[in-house]
Amino acid sequence: MEISYRKRIEIPESIIGELLMKDNLNNVISIEDILIDKFVHSGYVCLDGTVGNGNDTIKLAQKVGKNGKVYGFDIQEIAIEITKEKLAKADLLLQTILINDSHTNVDKYIKETLDFAIFNLGYLPGSHKEITTTASTTIESIEKTLGLLKENGIILVISYIGHSGGFEEYQSVQNYLSALDQKKYNIFEASFINQINNPPRLFCIENRGGKS
Numbered sequence: 252m253e254i255s256y257r258k259r260i261e262i263p264e265s266i267i268g269e270l271l272m273k274d275n276l277n278n279v280i281s282i283e284d285i286l287i288d289k290f291v292h293s294g295y296v297c298l299d300g301t302v303g304n305g306n307d308t309i310k311l312a313q314k315v316g317k318n319g320k321v322y323g324f325d326i327q328e329i330a331i332e333i334t335k336e337k338l339a340k341a342d343l344l345l346q347t348i349l350i351n352d353s354h355t356n357v358d359k360y361i362k363e364t365l366d367f368a369i370f371n372l373g374y375l376p377g378s379h380k381e382i383t384t385t386a387s388t389t390i391e392s393i394e395k396t397l398g399l400l401k402e403n404g405i406i407l408v409i410s411y412i413g414h415s416g417g418f419e420e421y422q423s424v425q426n427y428l429s430a431l432d433q434k435k436y437n438i439f440e441a442s443f444i445n446q447i448n449n450p451p452r453l454f455c456i457e458n459r460g461g462k463s
């Protein structure tokens with residue numbers, strides 16, 4: 252009896268995958284993916300300000316191809332190592348420059364203009380939760396990245412508000428971005444307003460190239 256009951260509730264792995272994939276827009280990463288797909292092209296120069304486990308660096312490196320370039324920063328050597336290994340396996344090392352330093356130093360390493368940048372804030376999943384981005388360093392590096400951004404270039408900032416200090420960082424970034432001149436930048440914020448457990452927020456900044 253027990254065996255037949257068990258059999259009835261077994262769901263094949265392949266179907267579990269399909270059930271989980273029913274919706275296309277269920278978090279800010281799905282919006283990030285759409286924006287990367289639409290606005291990052293072959294030959295582009297991009298920045299990943301927080302390399303972490305390398306997911307964003309890989310997406311960008313795939314999109315820019317061998318004629319493009321992705322600069323990736325992380326203060327944790329382990330993040331750089333993990334990502335280097337993934338990039339090597341995917342044959343994406345050629346177009347990637349990984350830098351084990353703070354994104355507040357973008358201006359010291361990047362001597363060209365950027366088409367696209369992403370800052371996926373917070374801590375490295377699966378590692379030290381106390382090593383996180385902070386409001387002041389995040390704003391400093393966004394400001395420097397704005398200075399490197401081409402006309403119509405885009406910066407995405409994904410802000411996690413559930414961990415200690417996360418909400419304060421989110422508020423500081425929102426305050427900073429809200430005060431930027433609308434003649435120079437188009438800026439919007441996206442959030443999944445009916446979800447529980449503090450879902451992350453996404454900011455998108457487009458450089459309009461205007462003068463105030």
Ligand SMILES: C[S@@+](CC[C@H](N)C(=O)[O-])C[C@H]1O[C@@H](n2cnc3c(N)ncnc32)[C@H](O)[C@@H]1O
Pocket residue numbers: 300301302303304305306307308324325326327330352353354355371372373374375376382383384385388
């Ligand atoms: C949420 S994770 C990034 C996730 C990553 N983009 C991915 O796709 O896996 C945040 C990362 O920011 C890094 N970080 C924190 N402060 C930093 C700083 N000042 N400069 C560069 N990276 C920093 C952390 O070490 C951590 O790896």
